[in-house]
Amino acid sequence: MTEKVGVYICHCGSNIAGVVDVEEVAKWAGENLEGVAVSREYKFMCSSLGQELIEDDIKNEGLTRVVVAACSPHLHERTFRRACANAGLNPYLCHMASIREQVSWVVEDNEVATEKAKAMIAGAVNRVQLHEELEPSLVPVNPNTLVVGGGIAGIQASLELADAGYPVYLVEREPSIGGHMAQFDKTFPTLDCAACILTPKMSDVGAHPNINLLSYSEVEEVSGYVGNFSVRIKKKAKYVDEELCTGCGICIEKCPKKVIDDVFEAGMGYRKSIYRPFPQAVPNIPVIDTVSCTYFETGKCKACEIFCPTEAIDFEQQDSYLDIDVGNIILATGYDLFDCKTIPQYGYGRLANVFTSLEFERMCNASGPTEGKIVLRDGVTEPESVAIIHCVGSRDENYNRYCSAICCMSSLKFGHLVVEKTDAEVFSCYIDMRTNQKGYEEFYERLLEEGMNFVRGKVAEVTDAFRLPGEEGKLIVQVEDTLLGIQRRIPVDMVILMAALEPRADAREVGLQFGIACSMEGWFTERHPKLDPVATMTDGIFIAGAAQGPKDIPAVVAQGAAAAARVQGMITKGTVEIEPVVATITEEMCSGCRICNTLCPFNAIEYLEDKEVSYINTALCKGCGTCVAACPAQAISGAHYSNEQIFAEIEGLLYDVISGNGAKAPQVEQEPVPA
Amino acid sequence: MAEERFEPKIVAFLCNWCSYRAADLAGTARIKYQPNVRMIRVMCSGRVDPTFVLKALALGADGVMIAGCHPGECHYLEQNYKAMRRFSMLKHSLRALGLEEDRVRLQWASAAEGVQLAEAINEMVDQVRALGPLNWPGNWSEDGEVEAAIERLAEEHAEAMEVPA
Numbered sequence: 001m002t003e004k005v006g007v008y009i010c011h012c013g014s015n016i017a018g019v020v021d022v023e024e025v026a027k028w029a030g031e032n033l034e035g036v037a038v039s040r041e042y043k044f045m046c047s048s049l050g051q052e053l054i055e056d057d058i059k060n061e062g063l064t065r066v067v068v069a070a071c072s073p074h075l076h077e078r079t080f081r082r083a084c085a086n087a088g089l090n091p092y093l094c095h096m097a098s099i100r101e102q103v104s105w106v107v108e109d110n111e112v113a114t115e116k117a118k119a120m121i122a123g124a125v126n127r128v129q130l131h132e133e134l135e136p137s138l139v140p141v142n143p144n145t146l147v148v149g150g151g152i153a154g155i156q157a158s159l160e161l162a163d164a165g166y167p168v169y170l171v172e173r174e175p176s177i178g179g180h181m182a183q184f185d186k187t188f189p190t191l192d193c194a195a196c197i198l199t200p201k202m203s204d205v206g207a208h209p210n211i212n213l214l215s216y217s218e219v220e221e222v223s224g225y226v227g228n229f230s231v232r233i234k235k236k237a238k239y240v241d242e243e244l245c246t247g248c249g250i251c252i253e254k255c256p257k258k259v260i261d262d263v264f265e266a267g268m269g270y271r272k273s274i275y276r277p278f279p280q281a282v283p284n285i286p287v288i289d290t291v292s293c294t295y296f297e298t299g300k301c302k303a304c305e306i307f308c309p310t311e312a313i314d315f316e317q318q319d320s321y322l323d324i325d326v327g328n329i330i331l332a333t334g335y336d337l338f339d340c341k342t343i344p345q346y347g348y349g350r351l352a353n354v355f356t357s358l359e360f361e362r363m364c365n366a367s368g369p370t371e372g373k374i375v376l377r378d379g380v381t382e383p384e385s386v387a388i389i390h391c392v393g394s395r396d397e398n399y400n401r402y403c404s405a406i407c408c409m410s411s412l413k414f415g416h417l418v419v420e421k422t423d424a425e426v427f428s429c430y431i432d433m434r435t436n437q438k439g440y441e442e443f444y445e446r447l448l449e450e451g452m453n454f455v456r457g458k459v460a461e462v463t464d465a466f467r468l469p470g471e472e473g474k475l476i477v478q479v480e481d482t483l484l485g486i487q488r489r490i491p492v493d494m495v496i497l498m499a500a501l502e503p504r505a506d507a508r509e510v511g512l513q514f515g516i517a518c519s520m521e522g523w524f525t526e527r528h529p530k531l532d533p534v535a536t537m538t539d540g541i542f543i544a545g546a547a548q549g550p551k552d553i554p555a556v557v558a559q560g561a562a563a564a565a566r567v568q569g570m571i572t573k574g575t576v577e578i579e580p581v582v583a584t585i586t587e588e589m590c591s592g593c594r595i596c597n598t599l600c601p602f603n604a605i606e607y608l609e610d611k612e613v614s615y616i617n618t619a620l621c622k623g624c625g626t627c628v629a630a631c632p633a634q635a636i637s638g639a640h641y642s643n644e645q646i647f648a649e650i651e652g653l654l655y656d657v658i659s660g661n662g663a664k665a666p667q668v669e670q671e672p673v674p675a
Numbered sequence: 676m677a678e679e680r681f682e683p684k685i686v687a688f689l690c691n692w693c694s695y696r697a698a699d700l701a702g703t704a705r706i707k708y709q710p711n712v713r714m715i716r717v718m719c720s721g722r723v724d725p726t727f728v729l730k731a732l733a734l735g736a737d738g739v740m741i742a743g744c745h746p747g748e749c750h751y752l753e754q755n756y757k758a759m760r761r762f763s764m765l766k767h768s769l770r771a772l773g774l775e776e777d778r779v780r781l782q783w784a785s786a787a788e789g790v791q792l793a794e795a796i797n798e799m800v801d802q803v804r805a806l807g808p809l810n811w812p813g814n815w816s817e818d819g820e821v822e823a824a825i826e827r828l829a830e831e832h833a834e835a836m837e838v839p840a
Contacts (some may be wrong), residue, residue: 653713
């Protein structure tokens with residue numbers, strides 16, 4: 001080998017140098033490792049002076065390879081690759097050894113740490129000499145964007161992009177956009193009416209020339225890669241012609257079939273078989289629910305068709321498919337609510353006056369089933385006392401360990417609404433009050449002053465089994481008041497369960513469809529939890545809102561806007577670099593066995609019938625290397641992770657063992673250091 | 676002084692997305708673990724060719740760890756399942772070669788599991804230390820017998836290696 005390798009060992013202040021003897025390692029590498037032309041240590045390699053050191057050596061010493069032993073490559077690989085590129089060296093001819101995260105920070109003994117650092121540098125030096133020059137390819141970015149989910153996150157993202165002049169396809173599963181926010185009454189802590197602030201944005205979406213709103217639709221198939229996705233969208237049959245319908249609502253009025261609305265009204269109210277979820281729905285076009293529709297059941301009725309003034313009803317309508325090309329995708333698919341029936345001791349579904357938080361939202365809403373009156377399940381009786389139970393399904397290792405983030409504030413909002421609308425006494429049974437955003441703590445104080453009672457303790461049980469005076473006919477909340485150190489039985493008329501936010505039931509399937517990962521719980525995983533919160537590991541796919549984890553409306557809106565900003569950046573730049581770390585097949589070596597064909601989840605490998613060999617579409621290849629490992633003929637090579645490179649790294653890592661056990665040593669000379 | 680303790684050398688293949696980040700996290704959180712493991716970054720646990728493991732053992736490693744994302748959390752959707760399949764096959768072959776079970780280990784570690792990865796490493800180092808040095812013949816390329824034995828094994832288990840459509 002005739003490569004000239006430069007080895008640079010970073011002190012990282014005292015982070016590395018405090019444990020690893022960097023001078024000794026630098027000297028050792030320079031004297032013992034084959035191919036090393038320059039070996040230096042420096043206080044901060046990532047500083048501009050550190051980078052210049054590398055650049056100067058490349059220019060003056062004619063280095064052909066660079067090894068930087070410093071922090072994790074996840075932190076500074078780009079920095080050092082750039083430094084190499086600045087000096088005219090292909091950036092892929094640089095390799096990092098993580099002697100901070102994997103050595104100085106985790107090894108206690110200085111001498112042992114120094115030895116481990118040497119082994120890692122030997123591995124890197126060995127490997128880097130087999131590196132090949134790679135060039136990222138440039139592909140154009142399609143300016144269209146797909147936004148999945150029409151809740152407030154998706155609405156915000158769509159409007160940001162559309163206002164900036166870029167076309168957006170907004171896909172929503174339900175007949176109307178609006179998401180959970182449309183179901184709410186007030187929003188904390190300002191008590192703005194949710195509909196008053198949401199519906200103008202919804203109409204903006206509906207009317208925006210740059211937004212193609214696809215309601216009652218779902219993504220069927222996704223293929224392609226960053227900048228160039230092809231998406232097939234299934235538009236479910238609405239049985240109403242969107243072109244002809246004026247949204248007058250006569251069909252809804254005339255429909256004779258009334259069913260319980262489990263979705264928008266959370267089972268508290270009714271809708272017709274032809275319906276729109278709520279009066280301000282966008283688009284304002286009703287859909288027919290074929291499960292309950294009398295015509296679909298019996299073949300008779302057609303009241304809607306008879307009365308429709310524009311002949312928009314079409315019972316023959318079929319699901320249709322739309323194929324679109326987009327450059328980027330924003331997933332804002334929201335959350336599901338924890339099923340409160342899962343906790344039987346809280347009595348939901350068994351005790352009539354135990355409500356979920358969403359049911360109570362609908363009850364408080366002036367356009368909801370009780371027209372905003374807070375009443376018991378009988379629909380008339382106003383409660384004299386209400387208990388709000390926090391953390392139902394959250395912060396509980398039996399269900400979900402995480403905090404649902406919004407329930408403390410919602411319960412304060414509920415408390416306020418009860419106090420405002422009724423004379424009832426309110427008890428809030430909490431584990432911890434979490435009011436840590438702008439204006440939240442002040443709202444908590446306000447409720448303390450308004451007379452809401454706070455009981456610190458996790459509720460054991462809600463029961464109607466009375467045994468003390470004053471308990472008859474009431475729901476008894478059994479709770480340990482941990483501040484007073486006593487067991488309490490609080491008799492109330494109404495109980496509200498603050499249900500946990502959970503990932504969508506189909507989040508994992510959706511994740512697979514778009515090629516992004518989910519956390520253990522099922523929340524979409526961001527590229528970096530702090531520094532890259534809306535991007536994902538798959539380029540061109542962004543996430544926003546509660547699909548990424550529980551969060552309140554301001555945070556959701558911020559993420560929607562952030563995701564849109566990231567997409568705008570991609571579109572404005574116009575092209576995107578595709579990592580050259582991909583697999584390729586050497587045709588002459590391929591036997592056409594097709595083992596690799598089924599291994600690729602990205603469908604990057606196709607079989608060329610005419611040549612009887614397999615072929616990898618490098619634009620689709622994500623570089624995992626599974627096919628490389630599987631090819632029995634070793635006809636597939638994985639750029640930057642070739643067998644030879646990895647073998648060389650193993651040999652280097654084990655340099656000290658190899659020299660001791662008689663195995664064929666890599667080119668490492670163990671001669672004594674001359675004085 | 677007591678006899679010098681045997682310090683095994685273990686090579687670990689860590690996937691770029693979960694396990695290598697777990698190692699990063701263990702570092703950032705200053706979780707101390709035994710220094711006997713030397714790590715190699717691969718893009719996915721699915722990249723780990725069984726020959727990598729054999730090569731490491733042949734060159735003098737006393738054990739090999741393969742670490743990847745948890746099932747269902749693979750950055751490449753499902754390639755860790757392929758690593759899993761390959762691993763059981765590999766174990767089968769290694770058993771035939773007389774290798775103790777504990778010398779190879781497949782470990783799932785998410786990017787958040789720095790502690791778990793460190794614990795797994797400690798556990799494995801202890802196990803391999805208890806087993807003692809592997810002392811495999813060092814020189815593969817000059818010992819055609821061993822290579823031939825591995826090839827024969829692959830042939831014998833060709834059926835198990837087939838990937839269902």
